[in-house]
Amino acid sequence: xxxxxxxxxxxxxxxxxxxxxxxxxxxxxxxxxxxxxxxxxxxxxxxxxxxxxxxxxxxxxxxxxxxxxxxxxxxxxxxxxxxxxxxxxxxxxxxxxxxxxxxxxxxxxxxxxxxxxxxxxxxxxxxxxxxxxxxxxxxxxxxxxxxxxxxxxxxxxxxxxxxxxxxxxxxxxxxxxxxxxxxxxxxxxxxxxxxxxxxxxxxxxx
Amino acid sequence: xxxxxxxxxxxxxxxxxxxxxxxxxxxxxxxxxxxxxxxxxxxxxxxxxxxxxxxxxxxxxxxxxxxxxxxxxxxxxxxxxxxxxxxxxxxxxxxxxxxxxxxxxxxxxxxxxxxxxxxxxxxxx
Numbered sequence: 001x002x003x004x005x006x007x008x009x010x011x012x013x014x015x016x017x018x019x020x021x022x023x024x025x026x027x028x029x030x031x032x033x034x035x036x037x038x039x040x041x042x043x044x045x046x047x048x049x050x051x052x053x054x055x056x057x058x059x060x061x062x063x064x065x066x067x068x069x070x071x072x073x074x075x076x077x078x079x080x081x082x083x084x085x086x087x088x089x090x091x092x093x094x095x096x097x098x099x100x101x102x103x104x105x106x107x108x109x110x111x112x113x114x115x116x117x118x119x120x121x122x123x124x125x126x127x128x129x130x131x132x133x134x135x136x137x138x139x140x141x142x143x144x145x146x147x148x149x150x151x152x153x154x155x156x157x158x159x160x161x162x163x164x165x166x167x168x169x170x171x172x173x174x175x176x177x178x179x180x181x182x183x184x185x186x187x188x189x190x191x192x193x194x195x196x197x198x199x200x201x202x203x204x205x206x
Numbered sequence: 207x208x209x210x211x212x213x214x215x216x217x218x219x220x221x222x223x224x225x226x227x228x229x230x231x232x233x234x235x236x237x238x239x240x241x242x243x244x245x246x247x248x249x250x251x252x253x254x255x256x257x258x259x260x261x262x263x264x265x266x267x268x269x270x271x272x273x274x275x276x277x278x279x280x281x282x283x284x285x286x287x288x289x290x291x292x293x294x295x296x297x298x299x300x301x302x303x304x305x306x307x308x309x310x311x312x313x314x315x316x317x318x319x320x321x322x323x324x325x326x327x328x329x330x331x
Contacts, residue, residue: 029291030295069266071263071291072259
């Protein structure tokens with residue numbers, strides 16, 4: 001069918017002359033301008049990873065870094081937030097560091113919330129059975145480690161490995177993740193907000 | 207098309223493809239094929255982007271995209287996804303009202319059988 005009349009354009013219904021900064025938001029999909037994703041004005045979140053199930057925590061963090069929780073999500077632009085992940089070491093080293101900070105009169109009972117801090121958790125037998133593999137490139141250069149061994153060696157790598165697999169490829173978004181062993185981190189100036197995790201099963205059941 | 211038209215279309219291409227006609231001809235043909243295909247793909251991509259945006263917006267209010275659209279269809283609200291995604295970005299209060307309408311019309315899948323939690327699995331400490 002041929003419609004004899006041209007379809008009405010928005011300028012027919014709007015008061016003319018239009019103001020100089022008019023943009024038709026209802027007929028054009030919004031695309032972020034440079035001022036909508038300035039790096040210094042992005043949100044910073046902080047998460048405590050002790051006793052959280054690894055995959056469920058990583059999934060929520062990856063969603064926030066990628067920006068998929070925002071209605072203004074654009075795949076071509078980095079609109080996500082920064083996330084700091086920290087977790088306590090086991091209770092003995094925590095006692096040592098706190099005694100160092102607060103003096104020798106410091107007792108472990110002052111830290112009742114950290115007494116059972118067990119770093120990041122995994123359900124089932126994954127502590128001994130989950131394998132982390134890497135290859136040096138040379139023949140016979142496959143190196144395999146269990147979850148427990150890697151946690152003794154470099155505990156940050158476990159969380160980074162989990163989240164890296166959930167983000168798009170490339171280092172740009174991955175560099176928005178900061179993982180630290182221990183309860184402190186050097187990003188106090190960013191005034192980070194606590195990240196709310198909506199997954200009900202993220203906390204390790206005891 | 208003659209050489210002049212091809213080289214005009216090849217502006218901005220990499221290396222010899224913008225200068226030498228033999229290479230430019232191949233690249234321009236490919237570029238035109240891609241643009242034909244992508245004029246159709248663009249419609250799909252935009253709709254997918256709108257849906258992701260609506261999903262993110264409704265999840266902030268505790269409803270996921272599927273249940274939200276089902277509720278809207280039940281109430282016979284015929285706003286399309288393009289407009290819904292713009293509302294979710296620019297008009298948060300109106301969007302909240304839409305989510306509430308949808309939630310009243312379709313509260314969610316109550317009869318879904320969730321996988322049972324195995325109570326006797328011991329988690330290694």
